[in-house]
Amino acid sequence: MYRRKTYDALLRWRKESNGRTALMIEGARRVGKSTIAEEFAKREYRSYVLIDWQKAPTAVRDSLLNNLDDLDSLFMDLSVYYGVRLYERETLFIFDEVQLFPFARSAVKHLVADGRYDYLETGSLISMRKNVEGILIPSEEESISMFPMDFEEFLWACGEDLLAEAIREAFAAKKALSPLLDRKAERLWREYMLIGGMPQAVERYLETSDMGMVDRVKRQILRLYMQDIEKYGGGDADRVRRIFGEIPGQLSKHEKKFTLAAVDSDARSRDYRDAFFWLDDSYLVNRCVNATDPRVGLSLYQEDSSMKCYMGDTGLLVTMVFGDRDYTSNELYRDVLFGKLETNEGMLVENVVAQQFRAAGHRLFFYSRYSRQASERMEVDFLLVKQYGNAAGRMRVCPVEVKSTKRYSTVSLDKFKAKFDSRIGMQYVLHPKPLKADGDRLYLPLYMAHCL
Template sequence: MERFILNDLLKWKNSNYRKPLILKGVRQVGKTWILKEFGKRYYENTAYFNFDENEEYKQFFETTKDVNRILQNLMMASEQKIIPEKTLIIFDEVQDCPNVINSMKYFCENAPQYHIACAGSLLGIALAKPSSFPVGKVNFMQIDPMTFTEFLLANGDRNLVEYLESVDSIEPIPDIFFNLLYEKLKMYYVTGGMPESVKMWTEARDIEAMQKALSDIIRAYERDFAKHPNVKEFPKISMIWKSIPSQLSRENKKFIYKVVKEGARAREYENALQWLVDARLVQKVYRSTAPGLPISAYDDLSAFKIYLVDVGLLRRLAQLAPTSFKEGNRLFTEFKGALSENYVLQTLITQFEVMPRYWTQTNPPYKVDFLIQRENDIFPVEVKSEANTSSKSLKKFKELFPDKVKLRIRFSLDNLKLDDDVLNIPLFMADQTNRIIGLALKQKYNV
């Protein structure tokens, strides 16, 4: 499988300012595989240390802070070779190893010639604790589920990827490409971007194995809920997790604690929800009151939506059968278009540095699904699950904020087009959003 994060890892390797790397990502997203593949491609050898399989390795970090002594002990214990500048050292499953994480300070200060990458499930939880890591002494990188573009490559559709990347003007996609990409996107909604699920489909075309892979991942996540330090939070985390399909099937999708449990209040469940956010199992999108900069200054912290880490996992958690793939647009329209919103958010997160927000108004009700910040501009985004769509909320948003809106963006099953300042992007082109916005701005404003 081709993962674009390899390009970022190569930049890290070649940087004059390289520090020990902490690679974050949820369980089963491919952290270990990508680091081993990176080592195989770009280093003479890889030295791999798993602190879950070999707990005795932790002792080497408890007795000394001398990195040369630590590495010497690791080499002798594992019979692996470590050569400065030529070996990628991988420390895996470090989430329960604070001494290992803290040692990165000494590797950074005293031994920059060693290339070290750390990974582990629930690292976001570990790093949320006070003094878990030395500030300023590590680089961070996030690995997310496979994008639709990466799915196409894994599926052998390089020609479609090359076509999408060649689009250099805002004009309709020819039917032959449009229809093919539309069908491929439906399959991506079924498999999602978790590598094991993608592999079961792209290599074996085995729906049953793909379903089992997703179920196993969900069960692994649910076992992780029990790792919360406060045992009382475990059932709360589980209830929030299982409520996500119901939350997203609501018309405005605002997270409501009463959907989790009748009579539930924020103060009882907010720690459990924050655990899921820190673990990156869910994405939390705040309501914004206005399209101002910085976008965080306009957050309404009392109103937010939550989405799952992956569209395929959401489909499986919602128990929507893969056979819906054959039923026209059902995958796009099922439970108020939640799969499409989840998919669009997934791809926006990988392209824009600032987490998207959303906007609503009541009396009369209007909602803009996402606000994205691109450089110093904010763009309203609406996600539609059908073709021939109208955008009343986008129209209202422009009426309220006429000087703040250069483009209004709509994702739908319509073709690529720019209608005045409304840019329609086909859902299968969501991975190209940043670049397509640039083309549209150039076409409309010549910038």
């Protein structure tokens, strides 16, 4: 199993919870939830019982349904059926794909109260009303989100732990990497941008070094997502499918805000609201909403009708861009990697930065203001809320501009700083150049996006 940051979150949960809560790992299909749950069980517990509700026989479901008031009988059934000896406080039960048997999720309340064992759940599309209708979500359940690999996890998978450490140290010291390490980090960043962070895609690349083979894996994942949309989308399935298919075209625009007219000329925001929430809840996309008044507490000022819609994984976005052909060759990927094939790199760069921010735990906000007066017209790619040293460590809004080329201007960032100066902390420019500090503005290479 690849090293994942989610593992540290699991360790914290076990230590801090001490059996008082169950933990739900939420995320899109194929991001590695089941893999990390089982690996955690193998390493940290004396024994574990893995119940995959996609495969569990009716008898296992019936035992849970009928024995919730007789847990001794339930545990006897599960222990013998799965051939696992149970040890108090040293056995973990994993309810995998728990959304396929919602009763198991509601039963967690009674199982946790019993106190003998620990409980870990994994779920995809778990937030959908269809999967939780009529089910009391237990207060004893905590949840964490798991995303595709970020760039640092990709480096770990590639065996580049020392480079990952060097990047972290350079960021903390506000000092550029040496030219040798900068070039290496930049090359691996570009590879990551094309491959993405889906573990199966990364594994195939490390096994074969063939981007064409990686593309086949990503196409399989995209087909799986389309099947999920049809199966779980309900009355919104058609709208969800339209939005999902339109994402590359929307991101290729200079102004990347999602325009519903491109999906349906008669579309109204309220008709598509649930479809956008469906995609967001299922972790297939990362929604970025406009914060009309940039203050700490950005969600209080969000304008849901004005948003950008990024793909949850940039590698999947790349495959969608080349989706007009049945097969994308290794040679074509290499041409893109080395800049021999003209592509809209701006949309890939902005998408992959959004992916790093979501994996780091940030909700996504941007700032956009249209005005007839040029001095008031501006758009800032992302807004983060972070501590600001020059304000005694208090939280401040930190604007982030993303640049895909080495030649650029920072007009919008300059206007934003001038207009909201007292609310602003550090300003960040992510660009394909080495690190440079300039007062309270920090110019970072793109490969440091995960550090923010």
